[in-house]
Amino acid sequence: MQVNTVLLTVDVSADHDRTELFSEAARLGETGARIVVLTVVPEMYLATATDPTGTVAKMEEHAKAQLESVIAKSQLAGSETRVGYGPVAGVILDVAEEIGADKILIHARRPGPASYALGSVASRVANHAKASVLVIRDR
Amino acid sequence: MADTSTDVNGSHGASGKTWAKFLIPSTLGATLFLLPVPGGDTWTIPFGLMIDFVNNNFGTLVKYTLLVVTVLSAILSVWYSYGPAKPEIGTLRRHLRGDAIWTILRVLGAVFTAAFIFSIGPEFMTSDATGGVVVATLMTNLLALFAFAAFGLPLLTDYGFTEFVGALLSKAFRKLFQLPGRSAVDGLASWLGGSALGVMLTTQQYDKGVYTRREAASVACTFSIVSLPFCYVIAKLVGLADVFFAYYGSVMLIGFVCALIMPRIPPLTWIPQEYHDDTSDHTDTTVKEGESLVHAGTRLALDRAREAPNFRNFLKAGIDNLVFMWFALVPATVAIAMIAMILAEYTPIFDWISAPFVPILNFAGVESAAEAAPSLVVGFADMYLPALIGESIESKETRFLIAILSVSQLIYMSEVGAILLRSNLGLNLGHLALIFVIRTIIATPIAIFLARVVVF
Numbered sequence: 001m002q003v004n005t006v007l008l009t010v011d012v013s014a015d016h017d018r019t020e021l022f023s024e025a026a027r028l029g030e031t032g033a034r035i036v037v038l039t040v041v042p043e044m045y046l047a048t049a050t051d052p053t054g055t056v057a058k059m060e061e062h063a064k065a066q067l068e069s070v071i072a073k074s075q076l077a078g079s080e081t082r083v084g085y086g087p088v089a090g091v092i093l094d095v096a097e098e099i100g101a102d103k104i105l106i107h108a109r110r111p112g113p114a115s116y117a118l119g120s121v122a123s124r125v126a127n128h129a130k131a132s133v134l135v136i137r138d139r
Numbered sequence: 140m141a142d143t144s145t146d147v148n149g150s151h152g153a154s155g156k157t158w159a160k161f162l163i164p165s166t167l168g169a170t171l172f173l174l175p176v177p178g179g180d181t182w183t184i185p186f187g188l189m190i191d192f193v194n195n196n197f198g199t200l201v202k203y204t205l206l207v208v209t210v211l212s213a214i215l216s217v218w219y220s221y222g223p224a225k226p227e228i229g230t231l232r233r234h235l236r237g238d239a240i241w242t243i244l245r246v247l248g249a250v251f252t253a254a255f256i257f258s259i260g261p262e263f264m265t266s267d268a269t270g271g272v273v274v275a276t277l278m279t280n281l282l283a284l285f286a287f288a289a290f291g292l293p294l295l296t297d298y299g300f301t302e303f304v305g306a307l308l309s310k311a312f313r314k315l316f317q318l319p320g321r322s323a324v325d326g327l328a329s330w331l332g333g334s335a336l337g338v339m340l341t342t343q344q345y346d347k348g349v350y351t352r353r354e355a356a357s358v359a360c361t362f363s364i365v366s367l368p369f370c371y372v373i374a375k376l377v378g379l380a381d382v383f384f385a386y387y388g389s390v391m392l393i394g395f396v397c398a399l400i401m402p403r404i405p406p407l408t409w410i411p412q413e414y415h416d417d418t419s420d421h422t423d424t425t426v427k428e429g430e431s432l433v434h435a436g437t438r439l440a441l442d443r444a445r446e447a448p449n450f451r452n453f454l455k456a457g458i459d460n461l462v463f464m465w466f467a468l469v470p471a472t473v474a475i476a477m478i479a480m481i482l483a484e485y486t487p488i489f490d491w492i493s494a495p496f497v498p499i500l501n502f503a504g505v506e507s508a509a510e511a512a513p514s515l516v517v518g519f520a521d522m523y524l525p526a527l528i529g530e531s532i533e534s535k536e537t538r539f540l541i542a543i544l545s546v547s548q549l550i551y552m553s554e555v556g557a558i559l560l561r562s563n564l565g566l567n568l569g570h571l572a573l574i575f576v577i578r579t580i581i582a583t584p585i586a587i588f589l590a591r592v593v594v595f
Binding site: 013062 | 220233236237238241285289292293296332333334335336339340342343346365366368369376416417445456460461463464467471472475521522523553554557558560561562563
């Protein structure tokens with residue numbers, strides 16, 4: 001089945017090997033799919049910020065700069081980028097619907113005790129997305 | 140409409156409108172937050188008088204406003220996060236939709252507030268030692284603080300005041316702290332606008348190539364203290380509003396000493412002295428070659444004022460911030476503070492954690508050392524906790540120490556720490572814990588000395 005739109009999710013705050021994630025996106029891009037790269041700033045407890053909306057805007061700007069830096073150094077340079085703010089899984093699902101993604105690529109760390117208890121972003125996305133989801137594990 | 144008269148090199152050519160946009164809000168803001176005025180038997184700031192006026196005259200209204208805010212926040216958080224029909228993205232949805240932990244905290248915030256106000260429920264929720272401190276004292280003050288700060292602080296941070304004073308201090312910062320002059324502007328942004336904002340501004344300077352990674356980490360871990368209005372609330376919470384200026388002066392002095400020491404020792408010296416990979420221009424343009432500090436300050440201030448929001452957008456931003464603070468943050472703060480107070484009052488957990496510090500405080504001659512020790516430790520979790528736990532300690536000196544530490548320890552994981560970890564400045568949890576401990580070690584003897592010799 002032809003994949004038309006791919007949502008590639010990237011956590012820019014964590015350092016990890018993204019080779020497989022980007023290779024898969026590049027492979028789909030070569031088949032003509034539109035690649036949209038998304039990073040999400042999770043909700044922060046800005047308990048002493050008197051300009052929380054301004055602070056969030058600065059976090060989004062920083063995340064965008066980081067995302068563009070990561071993408072520029074990869075084979076996906078020039079791809080469309082987006083930055084969201086809020087519950088990470090929820091924002092990924094919203095953006096996937098908004099752009100009409102038919103495939104979501106997401107990285108997941110090796111499951112630890114916390115993910116057994118609380119689940120992970122990848123599992124929530126995989127459970128609730130209308131699009132197919134490819135979860136790339138840390139090796 | 141923005142002033143279009145181009146003025147990239149200085150104040151020449153700036154229109155009267157731009158000057159007015161810089162001078163009027165900045166003067167008003169400086170008067171509100173920095174001007175000493177008599178308040179009762181002592182000196183305070185107009186901002187403090189306004190908070191006190193609201194709480195003294197409209198206490199019941201504030202209390203019920205808090206109830207309405209927390210209950211509405213809980214209902215809307217559940218609706219926006221899990222409701223069957225999600226409305227279009229709007230201000231409330233953006234602020235209130237969250238992961239389960241946020242929704243749980245906001246629901247708990249509403250439950251704790253209602254339980255205390257109506258005296259319904261178990262004693263651990265309704266007692267003066269828990270609900271009384273959190274709901275009746277901390278939150279009513281914070282509700283008023285947020286309302287005034289949402290509209291008052293932008294006068295200092297958005298219209299050129301920060302840039303003007305920052306430029307005047309830039310040379311001193313460079314010489315004393317071995318940091319780029321720009322750090323004075325970022326430091327002031329923290330002191331006036333909040334630590335989270337300060338950290339983000341600093342991180343952006345690293346992204347742009349103005350700071351090295353180590354310089355950015357040093358600025359963020361040295362100058363990002365909570366803003367002045369929060370210091371007032373902390374002082375009020377521990378019953379020291381009458382010595383606010385002495386308290387704030389002590390915080391500044393300790394911050395100065397920490398700023399001299401911290402960038403010169405590990406863990407900050409372990410951070411590599413390298414610029415962001417994608418940057419090549421590392422020029423700090425805060426003060427240009429051959430430019431006087433006043434000229435640079437005026438240039439930066441007018442540049443900022445030129446881009447600053449007009450009155451309509453100022454009000455719009457203020458309302459947006461107020462909605463964020465009241466509906467997204469206040470209920471979560473009630474929940475976190477109440478959980479901490481319940482643990483402190485009804486379990487020995489904090490006593491166990493802080494047991495190793497009791498002999499040290501006893502050795503330093505701190506009164507009520509066993510009661511004060513938990514305050515030294517819990518500040519790593521959240522900035523409010525030391526003052527909340529220590530507010531009932533009888534000794535004024537010990538409360539002074541706790542109030543100072545809660546601000547001077549600087550790193551608290553609920554806000555600044557989490558943001559620092561998300562930034563790419565190379566700081567990890569171990570670094571942050573070490574910085575917290577070192578700042579505590581530096582601040583404690585100075586605070587004890589100041590309390591005994593200077594303040595009381």
